[in-house]
Amino acid sequence: MPGKVVTITSGKGGVGKTTATANLGVALAMENLKVVVLDADIGLRNLDMMMGLENRIVYDLVDVVEGRCRLRQAMVRDKRLPELYLLPAAQTRDKTAVSPSNMIDICNQLRDTTDFIVVDSPAGIERGFQNAVAAADEVIIVTNPEVAAVRDADRVIGLLEAEEKGPIHLVINRVKPDMVRRGDMLDTSAVIELLAIDLIGIIPEDESIVGAANRGQPIVLSNNSQAGLAFRNIARRLLGHSVPFAPLEKPGLFQRFIKLVRSEGE
Amino acid sequence: MKVLNRLFGRRQPSSSEVARERLQFVLSYDRANISPGLLDTLKDEIIAVISRHISIDPEGVEITFSEGSRESRLEAHIPLATNRGGRKK
Numbered sequence: 001m002p003g004k005v006v007t008i009t010s011g012k013g014g015v016g017k018t019t020a021t022a023n024l025g026v027a028l029a030m031e032n033l034k035v036v037v038l039d040a041d042i043g044l045r046n047l048d049m050m051m052g053l054e055n056r057i058v059y060d061l062v063d064v065v066e067g068r069c070r071l072r073q074a075m076v077r078d079k080r081l082p083e084l085y086l087l088p089a090a091q092t093r094d095k096t097a098v099s100p101s102n103m104i105d106i107c108n109q110l111r112d113t114t115d116f117i118v119v120d121s122p123a124g125i126e127r128g129f130q131n132a133v134a135a136a137d138e139v140i141i142v143t144n145p146e147v148a149a150v151r152d153a154d155r156v157i158g159l160l161e162a163e164e165k166g167p168i169h170l171v172i173n174r175v176k177p178d179m180v181r182r183g184d185m186l187d188t189s190a191v192i193e194l195l196a197i198d199l200i201g202i203i204p205e206d207e208s209i210v211g212a213a214n215r216g217q218p219i220v221l222s223n224n225s226q227a228g229l230a231f232r233n234i235a236r237r238l239l240g241h242s243v244p245f246a247p248l249e250k251p252g253l254f255q256r257f258i259k260l261v262r263s264e265g266e
Numbered sequence: 267m268k269v270l271n272r273l274f275g276r277r278q279p280s281s282s283e284v285a286r287e288r289l290q291f292v293l294s295y296d297r298a299n300i301s302p303g304l305l306d307t308l309k310d311e312i313i314a315v316i317s318r319h320i321s322i323d324p325e326g327v328e329i330t331f332s333e334g335s336r337e338s339r340l341e342a343h344i345p346l347a348t349n350r351g352g353r354k355k
Contacts, residue, residue, distance in 0.1 A: 194286070
């Protein structure tokens, strides 16, 4: 079976696309699948840093497109897992160095030898985004429970639906259950209702993500992280397993009492 | 105090409720690709057209845009001017 291209995008920057790409790639490779994580953020590459592979890069995506090396030569093998590779972006070029049809060609070549190609999209809705989604079989929208991220996610969903790309899945990242309980953060059900697409993951805010990025060790590789577990669950759901969602936002006893009093009054 | 307000139904909406309402509003406009200012223009023009034929209460005119799962719609609420209120004054 040819490999599947899954693109991670968001519209807004800084919501956790690159972290999600690295972790989803590793999580899929942990399921004994052949995986390539592909950085489509030309000029601002960071997937190499998140993966801890930055000092092993020889060639990049643009070198492949411009014929300076073969595809295989540009792929950096991640030795932590049996079949995980990084195809890095160029750092010194811009988004126009690659076209959507280049991306389709490269992904088609990778499909023959790979189970999953996870593409990290740049922020925005311009050329870099168009490149990143060109070959996508499935798209994962990463958002945060805050107004700007949700609005931008909706815009991207609209663009993808207009191009009939999909299925489109939603990941809600950086959820802080305490803030949700206090009413200071949108709850996940509100975000799902607003965006009206299929939910595939909820990632709690996890301080250890910063340390993981510092070390170039995606959080899924550590055993006792809530966020790491959430990414493993996303990988399993992507593979078609039904994995229940963790009760991140179960209201406490007091909140339930308040809710009861409030609904009685209405 | 927040808790007391809640218990007695005088609570302020939480910031997450405000966020949700603002998003509902802005997403419906974004999706339809219309600007919120367009409604003011429509309102003024509708008032002008209808006033040529019937006497209406321009203060009470409301034009809203809403988006459902199946259709989007413009709704106009146009109260007619009545003499009843006026006579008392």
